[in-house]
Amino acid sequence: MYIALVGVSGYSGQALYQLLLNHPGVEGIDLYGHLRRDTEAEQTLDIAALNIHTKITAFDPATIMAKDDVIFFATPAGVTSQLAKPFIAADFPVIDLSGDYRLKDPASYTKWYHKPAAPAADLAKATYGLAEFENPTSHYIANPGCYATATILGTAPLLQSGVIDLDSIIVDAKSGLSGAGKKATDSSHFVHINENLQMYKLNEHQHIPEIVQELQKFNSDLKAIQFSTTLIPVDRGIMATIYAKATADLTTDQVQALYETQYQDKPFIHVSATEMPDLKRVVGTNNCDIGVSYNPATKTVVIVSVIDNLLKGAAGQAVQNFNKLFDYPETTALPTTTLGF
Amino acid sequence: MYIALVGVSGYSGQALYQLLLNHPGVEGIDLYGHLRRDTEAEQTLDIAALNIHTKITAFDPATIMAKDDVIFFATPAGVTSQLAKPFIAADFPVIDLSGDYRLKDPASYTKWYHKPAAPAADLAKATYGLAEFENPTSHYIANPGCYATATILGTAPLLQSGVIDLDSIIVDAKSGLSGAGKKATDSSHFVHINENLQMYKLNEHQHIPEIVQELQKFNSDLKAIQFSTTLIPVDRGIMATIYAKATADLTTDQVQALYETQYQDKPFIHVSATEMPDLKRVVGTNNCDIGVSYNPATKTVVIVSVIDNLLKGAAGQAVQNFNKLFDYPETTALPTTTLGF
Amino acid sequence: MYIALVGVSGYSGQALYQLLLNHPGVEGIDLYGHLRRDTEAEQTLDIAALNIHTKITAFDPATIMAKDDVIFFATPAGVTSQLAKPFIAADFPVIDLSGDYRLKDPASYTKWYHKPAAPAADLAKATYGLAEFENPTSHYIANPGCYATATILGTAPLLQSGVIDLDSIIVDAKSGLSGAGKKATDSSHFVHINENLQMYKLNEHQHIPEIVQELQKFNSDLKAIQFSTTLIPVDRGIMATIYAKATADLTTDQVQALYETQYQDKPFIHVSATEMPDLKRVVGTNNCDIGVSYNPATKTVVIVSVIDNLLKGAAGQAVQNFNKLFDYPETTALPTTTLGF
Amino acid sequence: MYIALVGVSGYSGQALYQLLLNHPGVEGIDLYGHLRRDTEAEQTLDIAALNIHTKITAFDPATIMAKDDVIFFATPAGVTSQLAKPFIAADFPVIDLSGDYRLKDPASYTKWYHKPAAPAADLAKATYGLAEFENPTSHYIANPGCYATATILGTAPLLQSGVIDLDSIIVDAKSGLSGAGKKATDSSHFVHINENLQMYKLNEHQHIPEIVQELQKFNSDLKAIQFSTTLIPVDRGIMATIYAKATADLTTDQVQALYETQYQDKPFIHVSATEMPDLKRVVGTNNCDIGVSYNPATKTVVIVSVIDNLLKGAAGQAVQNFNKLFDYPETTALPTTTLGF
Structure with missing residues (x-):
């Protein structure tokens, strides 16, 4: 082609x-x-x-x-x-x-x-191309945003299951600088962001309506999510830390089961409850690694969802959509391993 | 002396x-x-x-x-x-x-x-020495933990005011590596944590009971807080991002007023609603800078509280307590300015 | 296999x-x-x-x-x-x-x-496996050291040409932390090396005799080189900055011609005189990028040779040797492109 | 005042x-x-x-x-x-x-x-205000450049002593990004310089004639020096690594004695031969730490001179000159200690 x-x-x-x-x-x-x-x-x-x-x-x-x-x-x-x-x-x-x-x-x-x-x-x-959930229904793919990808993959199983309070979802996202674009600005200057953290676009990030629109496919009663994001001094990688209140008593095992069922045949998604994933597990790959946990003291589910913003959050998912659109195996040309350190 | x-x-x-x-x-x-x-x-x-x-x-x-x-x-x-x-x-x-x-x-x-x-x-x-709230009642000062300092200073005004749901407090903290101690370990190895983020001690951090104990002084009905922390690849600095649901409609101005009233005569605390503070505003100082915001779409108060973990979070606050105990001016020998960049 | x-x-x-x-x-x-x-x-x-x-x-x-x-x-x-x-x-x-x-x-x-x-x-x-110069003469390959690879590739054309004073070679190398190994030590602690530079093993690095031994193949009169190396706060990458005095007047074009002739059919080596290569051109690849320059004011040739210490400096070159030993195309399974930024 | x-x-x-x-x-x-x-x-x-x-x-x-x-x-x-x-x-x-x-x-x-x-x-x-060597002879002080300060302080004792070949001086300097100014440019973009090294202005840096002019005060036969500099991914700090050929056999002890004699009563200069100084010894201070070594195998003196480019390399030295001009003690208002890590 x-x-x-x-x-x-x-x-x-x-x-x-x-x-x-x-x-x-x-x-x-x-x-x-x-x-x-x-x-x-x-x-x-x-x-x-x-x-x-x-x-x-x-x-x-x-x-x-x-x-x-x-x-x-x-x-x-x-x-x-x-x-x-x-x-x-x-x-x-x-x-x-x-x-x-x-x-x-x-x-x-x-x-x-x-x-x-x-x-x-x-x-x-247009087909919204979150490749784990959507198959192209047209020749026109809207490739998802980076924050939206990490957040939706990390939240959808909770919404489908009905185990959480829909008004309680809070996403505290963190992103490396490549997510903020190549243009030289005061906020992308090395001396500004190195050794620093900077919350930005609080309650105004354009991925918020995208996340809500797509999560409503899993539960149409969802009204809004609280979403914040903070720039971190790394080149690549997004971590979305997701909090939600349970409507009834849960266990970490139950939460893990929800996610494993949802993603059992998805080659790029890995679920773990024993340790929370770090960025280096996924940077350089098209993977989304998801860690799950339940805290009975606060009745809160804590999810950590990590991706490489340039691959699964952008170009990698675009190739994944290309593969699906033209019937190549889904993982063709997409890295799934990294040194990780 | x-x-x-x-x-x-x-x-x-x-x-x-x-x-x-x-x-x-x-x-x-x-x-x-x-x-x-x-x-x-x-x-x-x-x-x-x-x-x-x-x-x-x-x-x-x-x-x-x-x-x-x-x-x-x-x-x-x-x-x-x-x-x-x-x-x-x-x-x-x-x-x-x-x-x-x-x-x-x-x-x-x-x-x-x-x-x-x-x-x-x-x-x-022992006197719990969060210097903005406590005056020494004995010769014995328990200097607060670093996360506890950032979190309590960032949360107390909300608890006193009664405007938030006590069960809804979520703290997503981030800390530089000096907070994890000087011992060489696999997790403090440069190649592990550089270009990375690592959540740790989820729901098990020893500052959790300290925070709850002290926040109960502001509202004795508080039962628990959801607290998570993530290591970030910087030397120094803590950012505590605090989320809480409002019990009634609020405005950012109202939240700001609560904090400014609380901290009006505290030389190390600076409150802002126009932009969220970054780490470099405070690293190298004994300050705690606090940004406040209210999101009407989710009825959520968002607070960002930043300190230098080695100064206001440890040695600086210890000197502040020393100053109070021995009647030196509170700011003696404590830096309050930085280049910031 | x-x-x-x-x-x-x-x-x-x-x-x-x-x-x-x-x-x-x-x-x-x-x-x-x-x-x-x-x-x-x-x-x-x-x-x-x-x-x-x-x-x-x-x-x-x-x-x-x-x-x-x-x-x-x-x-x-x-x-x-x-x-x-x-x-x-x-x-x-x-x-x-x-x-x-x-x-x-x-x-x-x-x-x-x-x-x-x-x-x-x-x-x-054993065959010393600097793959650009040696073909395996036995089944036993000694894969070169990382500093040795960057230094020899950056120096050999000067030695063969006879244009420099053999006693004048100075190599100021810089290496990321992965070159210092995975063991957690005080010197690999994030807080020690982040925002820092640290010269180490001055005149005692074990790659010095390796470099001299191999460079003597290009000019047997070479006796010694001055070699220093400094740890830099990055994960991966070596830059060897090489200085040598010319024995007669030269031009940058002449130096460039020496290198291009030497490496014209070597798929991993790229020579440039217009700008000096940075680490990000090569990290993630098996390439060695070489920048050349001549300073008439000091009669000094300046060469900058960069590699990824884990690939061309270790595992990548090992696979390159494997390819040569078993008659696969030399570039098989070896990355040659990177995002670079 | x-x-x-x-x-x-x-x-x-x-x-x-x-x-x-x-x-x-x-x-x-x-x-x-x-x-x-x-x-x-x-x-x-x-x-x-x-x-x-x-x-x-x-x-x-x-x-x-x-x-x-x-x-x-x-x-x-x-x-x-x-x-x-x-x-x-x-x-x-x-x-x-x-x-x-x-x-x-x-x-x-x-x-x-x-x-x-x-x-x-x-x-x-104008008086060239390298404060360790010059006393103001006018009311007009030209405060030295950052690279010039580190290089001259690291080289002068060799020139005065006559123990080195004047044509052999090579300076391989490294600087953090604050040295390149506050303006946002492609080369100061975080994603460009983080995890990277970038040599720049090779043989064209404007501190070269300044260094030569000032070093000629110590030995008027000096014609030129080879000077290169590389941007490193840190905020602050300059390391000048200086190489020079000895004209006769030397020892490290002899070199150390030269420097200690030169700087014995200078409060900001510290000389060591046992270990080479790193940046964190001086960042945040007005100090210049100098490490000295002699390599008999190559008859080369190796000097490492480190400063904070914003303090001893700029604002700190300006205050030092102010102190000298107006008869304040030389160290007034100038930090000499740091955490260092």
């Missing part, structure tokens, strides 16, 4: 490019630019660490649909919805890593992203 | 020594060893970074009480309660940085510390 | 295991223990990050030679030379990651390693 | 402000802005970590000379030389942390700084 990739300059785009380079079903990857400076002339991109010198071609839908078999967008929110329209209209396969097609409600998108939303008809067509 | 210091080899002991060196009321600091290898012979301690070559003398209560005016114990839990008995019996001033005299209930101590407790009579005599 | 691997618990052993798991020519990997606690009973090893539960079997040469086709030793210096004797005697293929068979002179080994040397006859048989 | 400070927003300016706040001779600090946006209106500066709300006043020389007793410039290179003219003309005391008055030769300044130089007459008046 031939791949079109738009947005290779960001972290997710580079991770995606690297994964696809090693995919046995991929015969070629064509890079397309979406900025005006790209369309004016062909450019040579030197992806230094890949030791690859390749060209970015001006973005042109007709050319792409003629030459390639699928298009990945690793573009910022607000950009994809402008670029993807002709592909959706033509039912050409699209996998979008941005947030532009995740929320079904355009008003909610505008509220949380502070940008114009995609047309409601296009939103309705 | 002449100071006796036992346990200078640990992080807290070194921080204490450095602070006391710069205290205008301190005429001399005598270092005493408590291990058998110290008592067999005098030793020369080379505190490299202090460029100071000094001697550790064998621990002998009679000598100390003759020569010094106060004794600080920066010894591990289980050690102080063995060494402090003659000082308590003689009503000689003691400031203890270990957990040995914090819990009033010996059975609770034994349950959480897995060691024999100090005599109940000695426990009864 | 079936692989025997001794010493999977260290960083190099784990990296080797992970690489071999993905090697298309490897049908199975048998893990063998060399410590007494391993030989007393079979053990189950939980390689957490690999999500693999596997057994370590007691080390028995006869069993191994019957069952497996090659043995890798990822054991400490001083251990391999005890264990490898029967394999060498039987001309069974061995790839050794320790330093036990690198130095041809037993007296030199004893001087630098402070341990008894392997028999001189065994030393004579 | 009343202090005027221009440029408080950078790292050096903030460090200077913090030190001066604790200086017993300082009655007040007035902050002045030098940018157009500062001169249009008075501004309130919230130095968050200092918990201080203070005003920046428009820069006006006449006002400053009337109100204050000395002016510190913590402004970028190229700015001070524009602002300082009236102060120099009036012989008003100036301490400049930029590089604008360090080089005596205007042509050299223009070559290395790529900016117009200050007038030669002004350059001639």
